[in-house]
Amino acid sequence: MRNLALAIALILLNTTQAQVLTKEDSLNAGLVRNDRTTLVSGYGEIKVSYDQQLGTGEANLTRNVLFLGHRFNSRISFFSEMELENARVEGGEVGGELSMEQLFIKFDLTKEIYLTGGLFIPRLGIINENHLPTTFNGNDRPYVEQFIIPSTWREIGIGLYGRSTRWPGLNWSVAVQNGLDAGAFEHGTGIREGRGDGSNASASNLGLSGSLLYYTGDFRLQTSGYYGGSAGLTQREADSLQLDYGAFGTPVRLLEANAQYLGEKLRVKVLATQVEIADAERINRAYANNTPERMFGAYAEVGCDLWSFIRPAEKRDLIAFVRFEQLDMNAAIPDNGIDDPTLDRTYVVAGLTYIPTGGISVKADYMLRSTGGPNPDLYINPYPQAQPYFTDNGFINIGLAYSF
Numbered sequence: 001m002r003n004l005a006l007a008i009a010l011i012l013l014n015t016t017q018a019q020v021l022t023k024e025d026s027l028n029a030g031l032v033r034n035d036r037t038t039l040v041s042g043y044g045e046i047k048v049s050y051d052q053q054l055g056t057g058e059a060n061l062t063r064n065v066l067f068l069g070h071r072f073n074s075r076i077s078f079f080s081e082m083e084l085e086n087a088r089v090e091g092g093e094v095g096g097e098l099s100m101e102q103l104f105i106k107f108d109l110t111k112e113i114y115l116t117g118g119l120f121i122p123r124l125g126i127i128n129e130n131h132l133p134t135t136f137n138g139n140d141r142p143y144v145e146q147f148i149i150p151s152t153w154r155e156i157g158i159g160l161y162g163r164s165t166r167w168p169g170l171n172w173s174v175a176v177q178n179g180l181d182a183g184a185f186e187h188g189t190g191i192r193e194g195r196g197d198g199s200n201a202s203a204s205n206l207g208l209s210g211s212l213l214y215y216t217g218d219f220r221l222q223t224s225g226y227y228g229g230s231a232g233l234t235q236r237e238a239d240s241l242q243l244d245y246g247a248f249g250t251p252v253r254l255l256e257a258n259a260q261y262l263g264e265k266l267r268v269k270v271l272a273t274q275v276e277i278a279d280a281e282r283i284n285r286a287y288a289n290n291t292p293e294r295m296f297g298a299y300a301e302v303g304c305d306l307w308s309f310i311r312p313a314e315k316r317d318l319i320a321f322v323r324f325e326q327l328d329m330n331a332a333i334p335d336n337g338i339d340d341p342t343l344d345r346t347y348v349v350a351g352l353t354y355i356p357t358g359g360i361s362v363k364a365d366y367m368l369r370s371t372g373g374p375n376p377d378l379y380i381n382p383y384p385q386a387q388p389y390f391t392d393n394g395f396i397n398i399g400l401a402y403s404f
Contacts, residue, residue, distance in 0.1 A: 041067040043403035045133040113162040133401035144297035150192035179205030182230035202232025241286035272298040281334035297327035317355040341372025
């Protein structure tokens with residue numbers, strides 16, 4: 001019964017009816033019965049995109065991820081994911097990235113509680129923890145969960161996860177990990193480049209994250225948050241830059257809440273999140289990287305499985321969906337910041353996701369992006385020397401995603 005309940009819970013995590021458990025999911029849920037078992041799994045996606053304003057196209061193998069896991073005994077398991085982005089990595093040229101997306105040991109403390117230690121992905125938002133390309137509609141992950149919540153956000157630390165025995169359906173998590181690097185924040189990408197990703201990250205500052213997740217019927221409800229320092233410096237360095245020293249000095253705070261309805265024919269998602277950087281003015285004075293004080297983002301998506309109306313007896317999906325996203329990466333800026341209206345963005349994405357069998361998604365979508373106009377103070381070589389900036393632009397995307 002326990003294994004059946006865990007399998008059902010994992011199925012509910014997926015946004016498509018036909019999605020099957022991967023070997024990684026099975027290992028995580030404790031469904032692998034034999035000890036000393038090594039499992040191989042993986043996922044990836046390919047996309048062709050056409051830019052309507054520039055009249056150009058791009059074809060890219062966005063990512064290929066290889067999962068390797070091992071079960072040492074009934075309580076201890078190993079998880080790892082190696083990711084290759086953009087098909088190749090070539091020294092000295094613009095190319096892809098080869099990185100570890102996760103590498104941790106899982107310790108099952110009881111039937112309801114487990115501990116992870118290593119490079120892991122905290123439970124923040126929808127996409128960060130459940131980021132397989134076969135679990136979301138559209139060829140691109142929701143932009144709010146790329147620019148505001150910097151998915152996939154992984155750090156080195158420990159995480160404690162559990163589920164309540166008193167309130168069935170209630171799950172929780174708390175984690176401590178290395179903090180962010182404010183010196184690496186870049187204008188236009190929020191806190192994304194400040195992630196450590198397990199690569200020589202500073203452990204002088206820390207981050208705390210936590211979540212509450214509740215399943216009831218076809219609903220999945222979650223709220224999560226993060227609070228951590230972003231100045232992993234020596235006290236002398238921090239003082240010279242007039243930044244707060246310590247584990248939580250120069251803090252970054254992130255809050256989010258999301259809800260999903262995962263019915264057989266209708267699927268609905270909503271998410272809202274906000275990032276606050278109280279010391280943005282001092283970060284800008286130290287690093288001149290135009291860090292904002294506050295960023296905000298939200299989106300809503302509705303999907304309908306057309307195949308359940310066409311041939312309800314067949315186990316496949318044809319999901320028609322539309323997603324509306326609004327995000328502002330300059331929602332509030334300090335006195336020494338420069339406003340950039342191009343970071344106030346609206347996205348409308350509509351399309352089809354065809355799932356002929358579990359683990360395969362064929363995707364087609366149209367994305368319309370609208371932004372404010374560019375601020376000439378931020379451009380060294382404005383138009384006509386550079387390419388013109390289009391406040392409204394459309395993209396036609398076709399792709400293929402897989403997981404196993």
